[in-house]
Amino acid sequence: GQNIDQPTEMTATEGAIVQINCTYQTSGFNGLFWYQQHAGEAPTFLSYNVLDGLEEKGRFSSFLSRSKGYSYLLLKELQMKDSASYLCAVLDSNYQLIWGAGTKLIIKP
Amino acid sequence: DAGVTQSPTHLIKTRGQQVTLRCSPKSGHDTVSWYQQALGQGPQFIFQYYEEEERQRGNFPDRFSGHQFPNYSSELNVNALLLGDSALYLCASSLRTSGSADTQYFGPGTRLTVL
Numbered sequence: 001g002q003n004i005d006q007p008t009e010m011t012a013t014e015g016a017i018v019q020i021n022c023t024y025q026t027s028g029f030n031g032l033f034w035y036q037q038h039a040g041e042a043p044t045f046l047s048y049n050v051l052d053g054l055e056e057k058g059r060f061s062s063f064l065s066r067s068k069g070y071s072y073l074l075l076k077e078l079q080m081k082d083s084a085s086y087l088c089a090v091l092d093s094n095y096q097l098i099w100g101a102g103t104k105l106i107i108k109p
Numbered sequence: 110d111a112g113v114t115q116s117p118t119h120l121i122k123t124r125g126q127q128v129t130l131r132c133s134p135k136s137g138h139d140t141v142s143w144y145q146q147a148l149g150q151g152p153q154f155i156f157q158y159y160e161e162e163e164r165q166r167g168n169f170p171d172r173f174s175g176h177q178f179p180n181y182s183s184e185l186n187v188n189a190l191l192l193g194d195s196a197l198y199l200c201a202s203s204l205r206t207s208g209s210a211d212t213q214y215f216g217p218g219t220r221l222t223v224l
Contacts, residue, residue, distance in 0.1 A: 004151075033212070041217065042215035043152070043215050045214065095165075096154055096167070097154060099151030102151050
């Protein structure tokens with residue numbers, strides 16, 4: 001079966017750095033997405049990785065290791081507005097998105 | 110440039126009823142995917158429409174059906190509603206190019222409550 005694992009919840013302090021991990025086992029791989037979802041709202045696109053390595057985009061960076069089936073999302077200089085759920089999703093061999101359950105990130109002052 | 114829009118935003122139905130949800134894709138997009146998201150869970154793929162045909166389907170029963178119109182907008186129909194169908198229904202649009210991973214952009218969702 002296909003499986004994507006993320007921690008259920010994480011807590012961090014405003015101004016700090018947090019790393020949200022995602023491991024996956026899917027039938028094929030055509031890329032990995034990270035989305036941010038505030039409570040009651042739709043997911044918004046953060047990043048896409050298809051090759052190994054680190055992609056940096058402002059305060060957010062995403063890393064991928066295809067051989068390890070592993071990715072992480074790194075958030076720097078945390079702000080209160082970063083409190084949200086972060087969803088990891090993998091595009092499988094049928095170009096279908098398989099989603100993790102999401103990591104709820106709580107930012108404390 | 111209009112983003113993805115969905116209607117209605119909220120809906121309350123009773124068991125056994127039927128419901129139709131609507132989605133207009135982002136301007137320039139031709140592919141619409143529908144997802145069901147239960148509270149505290151990630152989205153679950155229902156199906157995807159391109160060129161007015163269902164191209165892929167997730168593990169959902171035939172009670173879930175859809176349609177795509179020539180203007181690329183789409184409808185999701187659910188028959189014989191069950192309590193377990195209560196969820197946030199998300200529509201995502203993308204531009205389909207063969208063999209590539211096109212980023213999906215989500216609408217605000219329709220919150221369906223089945224009583």
